[in-house]
Amino acid sequence: MTTGTPEQATAIAAICRAHVEDFLYTEAALLDAWALDDWLLLFDEDAKYEVPCNDAPDGDPARDLMLIDDNYARLAARVTRLNSRRAHREYPHSRTNHQVFNVRVDVLADEISVTASFTVWRFRAGRSSCYVGRYRYRLRRRDGGFRIASKRAELDMTDLRSVADVAIIL
């Protein structure tokens, strides 16, 4: 938790948000470059990556069906799969553009809780699709930067009819 005067706390939060934004932009750039091995290095080894179903954005993977519920091992397997030429839905890869905005740093503590809006554009074989929703991150300070403890992408679309699948990483 922060200490000191409210003014100091506000100043720290502002600095922190700038750092968090830089981190999220870097992550987005790695995804757009399909530098997935480098992207995976952003995650701690107990990390989670979750995407709930459209009709249950508050979905709990212990009870509810998710679209994606990766622990680190499966996230690594997802990266291996997407790097191969045998992930047919993503070979050749889509062009993507991960856009992150409305970043809010909700809790300043050992773990930093971040929410942000996202738009992920995906273009492939003459088709375009667009994912819109909210990111929820838990970040940990590490080596002067951050590591991702969890990343959750809650979709605002009411279904996946317009995008077919979530074969890319959001």
Add this chain to the structure above:
Amino acid sequence: MSTAIEPWVTQGTEAATQMPIVVEDAVTQRFRVHRSAMTSPHIHRAEIERIFAKSWLYVGHESEIPGPGDFVRRPIAGRPVFMVRGANSGNVNVFHNTCTHRGALVCRQDSGNSKVFQCFYHAWTFDSEGQLKGVPDRDAYAGGVNFDELGLKRVERVESYRGFVFASFDPDIDDLPTYLADAKDYIDLVIDGCGGSAEIVRGTNQYSFAANWKLLVENSIDGYHAESTHDTYFKYLVSIGTDLRGGVSGRAIDLGNGHAVIEYSSPWGRPVAKWEPLFGDDARTEIDRLRTDLVAYHGEDRAHTMAEVNRNMLIYPNLIINDIMAVTVRTFYPPAPDAVDVTAWALAPVNELPTLRQRRLDSFLTFLGPGGFATPDDVEALESCQQGFTSGGVAWNDISRGMGRVPMANDEEQMRAFWRRWQHQIGAAAEAGAQ
């Protein structure tokens, strides 16, 4: 070669004339489907009239509406309906979702609980049994309007089997058990394997893609494609220590009336009840106990079938119940010849231990669903087929694999069962396709 039926030497995307779409030659043991079945708007329209209006179609599962007034709304065959548990009767009612006054939807939420369904347009109000209970300014109507007859319109036929609710727009259709034929036994295996009572897990997969719906029928019960299309999934299983040496040997069975199943040995784990490394050591005791219970209740043979054998089952025309590394229930509808809307759920035993439920969902997600390691590649394959059809030059698909031997799970007999029924039902409409 059955050259007598070669008047099909038209463009690949043109509809058939004079000849059936599905051609089976017992002498040469070839089975072919003309590709116009997947591309023709005429055949698509015929399917809506002759198949989707004349079959039992899956609406939902009784577990989705456990209490009085619980409801879910659904499209079935593209038509908005809703399923509600009657507060008085306790029955599952399926109504056309339209006000009897001037048409607006009366159920405008995807799910919930309500005593009444009020049309917001003029505030006509219906109860969960469909009765018209409220009409503002009722005195303005003369005596000729009988409000008792203006209740919500029920879908013609509604029946359920082991919790699966089906509806049909055809008043003269066979009763559901007759229609399901031998598929009943396989539904029994799934539900008895769940301890006799199953439920839909919260969270729905709703996705669409650009391929004909019958390609998804084929794909959902296709053992042949698994090894080639889903290489990355099998590599993942091996990487976490799964022993694939048992393979996927098994058989394909025609269940009658267009229904079919492939059943085969499971290289992957099954939450009921075959342990594998993915489930973790903690789950081993519990899964072994489930297996022991199945033997106690059902005997060794049936318990073996429930626990260790996979089932990919088609309930004609558009319901898939795949009891594999988890159980998925999947239904779909074609808004156009080259488009399909898919809705899928996870089915699980009622009162499943929370730890096992989590393992089950985990197992589901590795393979199934729009974010899984397999389903997106199936979508790619089916869209690729649909694109291939537009190239023309090749007029027929070949579905002959395994003819002339006892059909195996990697053969195509299960698809032939579907196509024979499809041809029978669509009949002359397909022949008239080019008009």
